[in-house]
Amino acid sequence: MDLTHRPRRLRKDRIRGLVSETSLEPSDFIAPVFVDATTDERVPIESMPGHERVPLAEAVPRVEEVLETGVQAVMLFGIPRSKDAEGTRAWVDDGVVQEATRRITDETDAYVITDVCLCEYTEHGHCGPLEAGARDYEGEQHSSGASGGLTVDNDATLESLERIAVSHADAGAEMVAPSGMMDGMVGFIRTALDREGHADVAVMSYAAKYESAFYGPFRDAADGAPSFGDRRHYQMDPANRREATREVRLDVEQGADVLMVKPALPYLDVVSDLRREFEHPVAAYNVSGEYAMLQAAGEKGWLDLEAAALESLLSIKRAGADLILTYFAEDVAPRL
Numbered sequence: 001m002d003l004t005h006r007p008r009r010l011r012k013d014r015i016r017g018l019v020s021e022t023s024l025e026p027s028d029f030i031a032p033v034f035v036d037a038t039t040d041e042r043v044p045i046e047s048m049p050g051h052e053r054v055p056l057a058e059a060v061p062r063v064e065e066v067l068e069t070g071v072q073a074v075m076l077f078g079i080p081r082s083k084d085a086e087g088t089r090a091w092v093d094d095g096v097v098q099e100a101t102r103r104i105t106d107e108t109d110a111y112v113i114t115d116v117c118l119c120e121y122t123e124h125g126h127c128g129p130l131e132a133g134a135r136d137y138e139g140e141q142h143s144s145g146a147s148g149g150l151t152v153d154n155d156a157t158l159e160s161l162e163r164i165a166v167s168h169a170d171a172g173a174e175m176v177a178p179s180g181m182m183d184g185m186v187g188f189i190r191t192a193l194d195r196e197g198h199a200d201v202a203v204m205s206y207a208a209k210y211e212s213a214f215y216g217p218f219r220d221a222a223d224g225a226p227s228f229g230d231r232r233h234y235q236m237d238p239a240n241r242r243e244a245t246r247e248v249r250l251d252v253e254q255g256a257d258v259l260m261v262k263p264a265l266p267y268l269d270v271v272s273d274l275r276r277e278f279e280h281p282v283a284a285y286n287v288s289g290e291y292a293m294l295q296a297a298g299e300k301g302w303l304d305l306e307a308a309a310l311e312s313l314l315s316i317k318r319a320g321a322d323l324i325l326t327y328f329a330e331d332v333a334p335r336l
Contacts, residue, residue, distance in 0.1 A: 022318040024310075024336050026070030029329035030113060030283075033066070033074045035059050037081040037096040047217035048288055049295045051327060053079060059100040060107045069333040073111040075177065075325055076100055080121050086129050087121035091163035098171040105172035113175040113204065114168040116161055116189070127180035129156045157182045162192035169198040177260065179206040181235050187254035204258035204283060207251040208244035208270055211235035214263045214289030244270045245277055252278060258323065263287040265312060268319040275320025284316050286326035310335070 010019050036043065036053035043053045054062045063074055078096035080089035089095055097114055104112055119127045131153045157180065165176045176193075178185045186205045193201050212235075236243060244267075248259050259278060261271050262285035274282050294312065298305025309328045316324050326332075 022314060024313055024317055024332070026329075026333035026336055027072060028317060028322070028324055029071045029333055030073040030075050030323060030325040031066045031071050031329040032077060032325060032327060033059070033062055034077050034079065035062075035096050035100040036079040038079060045217070047292055048327060049292075049299075050331070056096060056099055056103075060103050063104050063108050063110050066330055067108060067110055069330045070336075071329045071333050072109070073113060073323075074104070075113045075115060076104075076173075077115050078120060083121055083123040085123055087118035087160060090118055090121040091160065091167045093167065093170075095167065098167055101168060101171040101173050105174075111175070112173050113177055114173045116164045116168065116176045116178040117180045118157065118160060118164075119180070126152050127157065127182070129153050129160065152180075152182070154182050154184075158184055158188045161185050162188050165189045165201075165203075166192050166196045166198065169193055169196070169201045173201065175202040175204055175258070177204040177206065179209060179260075179262075181206065181209050183250075184254070186251045186256045190255035202257040203255060204260055205251040205256040206260045206262055206285075207248040207256060208267070208274070209235050209260070209262045210238050210267060212238065212263050212266070212287070212289070214266065214287050217288035217292045238266070241269060241273065245273060248274055248278065252280060256280065258283050260285060260325075261321075263290060264316045264321070264324070264326075265290050268315065271316065271319040271321050281322040282320055283323035283325060284319075284321040286313065286316060286324055286328065288327065291327040306331070306335070 034053045035056060037056060039053060039055050041055060042058060045051045045053065066074055076097050078100070080096055082089060101112055101114060104110055117127055130151050161178055161180065161182065165178070168176050176189065178189055186203055190203055193199065236247065251259065258281045259274055260283040261267050261274065264271065264284035264286040271282060271284050294305060294308050297303045310332055313324055313326060313328060313332060
């Protein structure tokens with residue numbers, strides 16, 4: 001037997017790190033932050049141990065906690081003080097994300113990214129105003145499954161997303177992240193930002209966002225679950241891989257600066273595809289359900305939570321993600 005080449009020689013401790021093909025850094029991470037206009041104190045998120053909604057007065061201290069771990073970027077999600085059918089609190093000057101962004105950018109060095117969507121702001125929980133046939137969501141129409149047809153008015157939603165993105169940029173956001181999977185959203189937002197003097201504000205598109213079972217804890221955290229139907233007619237089918245490339249190419253053509261895949265772990269093949277196909281930075285959202293399942297298994301003693309979290313994030317980076325939006329950011333960053 002020819003044992004001239006022994007791969008095990010490069011697996012010893014002092015050489016192992018030198019030949020590692022993939023590494024993680026705190027600068028790879030974006031930490032989600034939930035700011036809640038309906039509370040005066042921090043509220044633990046039961047399905048996401050270790051995370052909480054914070055009141056507006058705690059937005060800066062919460063971001064400072066993130067910065068202490070070495071993570072420099074945050075994504076802001078807002079829970080408004082009131083909701084309506086159109087989600088109008090999403091773009092008002094005194095909205096929860098707008099106020100939080102102003103305070104954070106004034107008082108910290110964090111790189112602020114804002115989620116641009118309407119599901120947290122509409123009383124029905126969908127990602128935009130509803131089409132005429134679905135507007136009576138208190139009635140019998142959705143008892144038969146309003147998800148059976150498209151419920152969101154795509155073009156009306158584009159106008160709302162423009163207003164949200166500009167209001168966030170006016171407040172100081174350095175990047176906006178449209179997440180509703182509306183056709184044409186990146187182009188509309190890019191045009192609006194440029195028109196309003198925000199050419200330097202970047203757009204990170206949730207370019208390949210799947211209709212996933214892994215979003216449950218987030219919908220608790222952001223109070224954004226749909227009150228009827230589902231989102232399968234405007235989010236991607238989990239069965240489709242090639243479609244992601246088509247979706248992402250449209251966003252690239254419309255001016256997206258960063259391309260997001262959501263969720264991360266079940267869609268590492270898609271992350272890898274985008275890394276090969278496009279030169280843009282690729283982001284992956286290690287979503288709430290991915291976080292919660294590891295937390296639950298760790299609490300049961302079924303796995304080593306710290307090791308599993310690190311391995312999961314390493315796999316996302318290895319697949320090709322340049323940026324990772326993750327609820328593990330603050331736990332993992334200090335250990336790198």
